[in-house]
Amino acid sequence: MKTENQKAWFFVLPVLLLVAFNALVPIMTVVNYSVQETFGNNVFFWQGLDWFEQILRSDRFHAALGRQFLFTFLILIIEVPLGIIIALSMPKKGFWVPVCLVLMALPMLIPWNVVGAMWNIFTLPKIGLLGYFMNDVLGVNYDMTQDPLAAWITIIVMDVWHWTSLVVLLAYAGLVSIPDAYYQAAKIDGASPWKVFRYIQLPKMKTVLTIAILLRFMDSFNIYTEPFVLTGGGPGNSTTLLSIDLVKIALGQFDLGPAAAMSLIYFAITLLVSWLFYTLMTKDDAQ
Amino acid sequence: MARISLSGLRHSYLPHPAGPQDYALKSIDLDWEDGGAYALLGPSGCGKSTLLNIISGLLVPSEGRILFDGQDVTDLPPDQRNIAQVFQFPVIYDTMTVYDNLAFPLRNRGFDETFVNERVTLIAALLDVEPMLNVRAAHLAPDNKQKISMGRGLVRDDVNVMMFDEPLTVIDPHLKWKLRSKLKELHQQLKATMIYVTHDQTEALTFADQVVVMQEGEVVQIGTPVELFERPQHTFVGHFIGSPGMNILPAAEEGGRIVFEGQTVAVEGAVTGSGGVTELGVRPEFVTLAETGLPARVRKVSDVGRHAVIETMVGDTPVKAVVDQADVEQGAEVHLAFRQDQTRLYRDGWLSTEAAR
Numbered sequence: 004m005k006t007e008n009q010k011a012w013f014f015v016l017p018v019l020l021l022v023a024f025n026a027l028v029p030i031m032t033v034v035n036y037s038v039q040e041t042f043g044n045n046v047f048f049w050q051g052l053d054w055f056e057q058i059l060r061s062d063r064f065h066a067a068l069g070r071q072f073l074f075t076f077l078i079l080i081i082e083v084p085l086g087i088i089i090a091l092s093m094p095k096k097g098f099w100v101p102v103c104l105v106l107m108a109l110p111m112l113i114p115w116n117v118v119g120a121m122w123n124i125f126t127l128p129k130i131g132l133l134g135y136f137m138n139d140v141l142g143v144n145y146d147m148t149q150d151p152l153a154a155w156i157t158i159i160v161m162d163v164w165h166w167t168s169l170v171v172l173l174a175y176a177g178l179v180s181i182p183d184a185y186y187q188a189a190k191i192d193g194a195s196p197w198k199v200f201r202y203i204q205l206p207k208m209k210t211v212l213t214i215a216i217l218l219r220f221m222d223s224f225n226i227y228t229e230p231f232v233l234t235g236g237g238p239g240n241s242t243t244l245l246s247i248d249l250v251k252i253a254l255g256q257f258d259l260g261p262a263a264a265m266s267l268i269y270f271a272i273t274l275l276v277s278w279l280f281y282t283l284m285t286k287d288d289a290q
Numbered sequence: 291m292a293r294i295s296l297s298g299l300r301h302s303y304l305p306h307p308a309g310p311q312d313y314a315l316k317s318i319d320l321d322w323e324d325g326g327a328y329a330l331l332g333p334s335g336c337g338k339s340t341l342l343n344i345i346s347g348l349l350v351p352s353e354g355r356i357l358f359d360g361q362d363v364t365d366l367p368p369d370q371r372n373i374a375q376v377f378q379f380p381v382i383y384d385t386m387t388v389y390d391n392l393a394f395p396l397r398n399r400g401f402d403e404t405f406v407n408e409r410v411t412l413i414a415a416l417l418d419v420e421p422m423l424n425v426r427a428a429h430l431a432p433d434n435k436q437k438i439s440m441g442r443g444l445v446r447d448d449v450n451v452m453m454f455d456e457p458l459t460v461i462d463p464h465l466k467w468k469l470r471s472k473l474k475e476l477h478q479q480l481k482a483t484m485i486y487v488t489h490d491q492t493e494a495l496t497f498a499d500q501v502v503v504m505q506e507g508e509v510v511q512i513g514t515p516v517e518l519f520e521r522p523q524h525t526f527v528g529h530f531i532g533s534p535g536m537n538i539l540p541a542a543e544e545g546g547r548i549v550f551e552g553q554t555v556a557v558e559g560a561v562t563g564s565g566g567v568t569e570l571g572v573r574p575e576f577v578t579l580a581e582t583g584l585p586a587r588v589r590k591v592s593d594v595g596r597h598a599v600i601e602t603m604v605g606d607t608p609v610k611a612v613v614d615q616a617d618v619e620q621g622a623e624v625h626l627a628f629r630q631d632q633t634r635l636y637r638d639g640w641l642s643t644e645a646a647r
Contacts, residue, residue, distance in 0.1 A: 187348050188381040192442060193369040193398035202383045202394075 030270075036263035054264035064265065066240070067248040068272075074244055075223045078162045082219060083212070085163070086170025090178055091204070093171070104175075107168040119232025122161045126233075147234060151241035158230045158242055165229070166219060173215040177208035213284045217277055224273050245269055292359040292450040294322040294345065294483065299354035301340055307352070314340045316507040318354070322451070322485065327477045329498035330487045333530070337507040338487045342453050345485070346375045358450050374443035374452045378459050380435035384428040388419060391427050392441045399446075413445045416476060433461050437469070444476060451483040458493065470497060491531050503527050519573075521645070525636045528571050534599060537577065537609050541570040541635065548635060551605040553584050556630045559644035566638040572628045574599065577611035579618065580627035584609075588622045602626065 037054055039047040058064050093103050113121070128134040128146045137145035147153040181203065189199045227246040230236070236243035236251070243251070249269065253262035299318040310316055315337045322328055330338045343349040345356060347368035356364050363371050374395075383391050392410045414420045417437045422430065427438060436457060443452050454473070458466045474497060477484050486497050494501050495515040503511045503518065503526070511523040522528035528536030541550045543564075548555050550570055557570070579600070586602035586609060598616035602609050602624065609626060618624055635643045 182379065182381075184377040184379060184381050187343075187346075187368075187375070188377060188439075188442075190348065190368045191346060191373065191375050192395040194394070195398070198398070202385060206383075206385045 033263045033266050036259045037267055038260075040260050050260060054260045055268065058261055058265045058268060063248070064268075067243055067245050070241075070243065071224060071245040074158070074162075074226070075220060077159055078166070078223050079216065079219060081159070081163050082167045082170050083216060086167050086215070087174050087208070087212075089167070089171045090174035091200075093175055095179060104172070107171050109168075110165050111168050113165075115228035116232050118161065118165050119229040122157065122164075122229075123233050126157050149238055151238055154234050154238060154242050158233060161229060161233060162223065162226070166222070169218065170212075170215045173211040174208050177211040178204060181207045209284075213281070216284070217280055220280060221273060221277060224276070292483070293324045294451060295357040295360075296320045296341075296345070297355050297357070299341075299344065299351050299356070301337075301344060301349065301351045301353075313352075314507055315344075315351070318509055320502070320509060320512070322483060324483055325481050326483055327474070327497060327499045328483075328485045329494035329501045330485060330504060331491060331494040331501050331530075332489065332504035334489055336504045338489075338504055339455055340507075341504070342375070342455055342485065342487055345451070346373050346453060347371045348375075372446075372448060372450045374446060374449045376436075376440050376443045376452075376454045376457045378456045380432065380439045380460065382427040382430070382435050382438050384426075386427055387424050388414075388427050388430070388438055389423040391438050392445050395442055395446055409445050409447065413441045416444070416479075417441050417472070433465050433469075436461060440469075440473075444480070447480075449482065451485060454484070454486045456488055457486075458488075473497065491533075495531075503530065505530075520632075521634075521641070522571065523641050525569060525571055525639050528573070532573060532575075534574055534610050534612075536571050536573050538636070539570040539572075539604075539607055539609065541568050543568055551584065551607060555584075555628060555633060557633050557635050557643050558631050561635055561643055563637050563642050568642070569636045569639075570628075570633060571636050572633045574610040574612040576629040576632035577609060578627050578629070579611065579613060580625050583625040583627040586624055586626050588618050588620055588624060591616045591618065591620060 038050055038052070040050045041047050089107075094100055110118075123131075125131045126133050126145075126147050128138050128148075134145065137143045144150075145153050147157040185203050185207075186199065189203060194202070225246055226244060227250065230242050230244060231247055231250075234242045236247045246269075249262060249265055252258050252265065296318050299315060299320075300313055301315040302313045304312050307313055318341065330341065332338050340349065344351050347363070347366060347370075351364070354364075355362055358371065368375075383394065386394070389410060392413060393406045396406045396409060410423075411420075414423055417440065419434065419437055419441065422434065427435065430438065440454075440457060443449075443454075458469060461469060470493060473484070473486075486494070488494050488497075495518075499514065500512060501515055501518055502509055503524075505524075505526045511518060511527045513521075513523075518527055518531050522531070522536060525536070525538050529538060539550050541548050541555065543549075543561070546561075548557055548561070548568075548570065555570060584604050586604045588600060588602050589608070590601040592599045592601075593616060597612050597614055600611045600613060600616060600618065602611065604626065611626065634641060
């Protein structure tokens with residue numbers, strides 16, 4: 004017989020305090036800004052939902068949101084299959100396993116702004132190794148500071164370089180947990196390599212892939228540092244993703260109200276899409 | 291179905307084996323008759339699974355050939371050998387239904403759906419899994435998962451041999467018994483060659499017509515359960531089979547007589563060979579308490595229901611006896627008699643007496 008009492012609250016209290024100070028209080032501050040107008044000196048005027056309406060109707064926001072979805076979509080459809088393919092081709096045992104794992108982990112250990120700076124220098128025409136090689140050796144016109152397409156290709160390639168490893172490592176962890184008997188049974192059942200992938204490897208990787216896709220979605224949807232350091236959102240506004248636009252509004256123009264409203268919309272979208280992903284991918288298990 | 295012959299089989303997991311100690315299988319020559327029910331019995335690590343994986347083609351032996359009906363299949367991969375194998379832990383395809391799981395080996399080989407349906411229905415009926423045919427296999431209980439694993443092995447009617455690698459380890463005891471009798475029944479219906487690997491003597495002796503006993507990579511004896519019990523060819527078989535196992539007693543040859551603890555013991559027949567380490571082997575079932583004979587002291591009496599096991603000391607050597615009624619007490623001084631036609635001499639572990647006539 005369990006005795007019911009309220010003691011558990013005391014154990015939750017420290018976490019509750021911590022969460023209050025690092026999440027609830029900052030978010031409520033943003034909520035506070037999002038419904039008011041201020042001209043400094045701590046003088047505030049009630050604005051209601053005006054800022055939300057303004058953001059949701061603005062073409063600038065639509066364009067940034069569109070670019071953001073395009074970016075996230077592109078990196079997901081490249082990184083997830085690529086990560087699975089690399090994980091499948093990695094050795095399962097022996098000397099090369101730790102070598103591969105360390106090589107895979109290396110890009111992830113580099114700080115985000117360093118990645119941006121590295122790729123910036125690497126791709127600059129004339130100075131950068133890649134920029135020089137493309138323009139002066141191959142004769143291909145490649146300048147990510149001038150050409151929006153080149154800028155897009157560069158930020159996509161940079162993100163793939165930086166983060167495919169995460170998918171690889173998670174998929175690999177899923178793969179090595181499959182007992183040998185499954186592969187042996189599949190051999191005896193006469194299953195083709197595709198069927199082994201489809202009916203054994205993919206189902207066993209499903210949980211870790213769900214996590215990988217969620218993490219990659221959230222990270223790429225909120226990405227700021229790397230494209231900011233690499234292209235600064237340019238040329239023009241062509242690589243101005245949501246977070247870059249947000250910072251421009253909040254700190255560049257100091258429009259705290261619209262920036263706060265935009266943050267909340269941004270947050271809501273991230274939450275909603277993550278929830279959708281998670282629900283869709285775990286739907287089968289509930290049946 | 292086919293007759294399977296193994297000739298000069300040796301296998302080492304090391305790339306450059308230095309000596310016999312590096313071999314998991316040391317020289318195996320064996321014939322499995324078509325339609326037989328075999329058990330491969332031995333302690334963990336004796337090479338049973340290695341042998342099985344070599345027959346199925348999951349492992350390529352270091353030396354030797356495997357013949358199916360006289361045809362060399364040593365270099366063929368598992369899917370071309372037409373064999374079925376059931377593993378120790380259930381292997382099921384999580385995302386498929388039970389029906390699709392059972393149909394998988396047939397569909398992979400391009401059989402048409404009418405035939406697939408016919409076989410799956412038949413096997414599902416044999417295994418009592420008809421109500422769950424449309425359930426996703428991931429949701430099954432462990433014993434049903436193992437039934438499905440077995441079903442995938444049984445569903446094909448063209449296999450050369452069906453192999454079971456300790457398939458009942460994960461099953462509850464009462465279900466174990468049910469599944470084992472089901473397998474026996476299936477063997478009689480399907481007339482397929484079956485090889486059943488186990489370290490459990492009860493499983494081996496109840497399932498098989500012929501039991502192959504292995505130890506440290508070698509086959510020590512092949513025989514019917516009765517033969518293994520009555521005339522073990524090796525002290526290992528005597529000790530491993532039976533509960534309690536055979537009494538193995540240090541003995542010496544002195545001018546044609548066999549002497550144990552200072553007493554002459556009569557053995558079943560003429561002694562063959564000479565030299566080596568000699569031991570007497572007699573099953574506890576054939577040791578009786580008598581008026582005269584080997585003097586012994588009772589150390590422990592355990593009543594196990596239908597009979598009693600008496601542990602005695604003859605000098606410094608423990609000897610067990612199985613009797614119907616234990617009318618002695620601990621510490622009592624008794625005399626032991628060995629039944630002569632069941633008392634054998636072993637030389638370096640191998641039987642070294644001729645059978646009584």
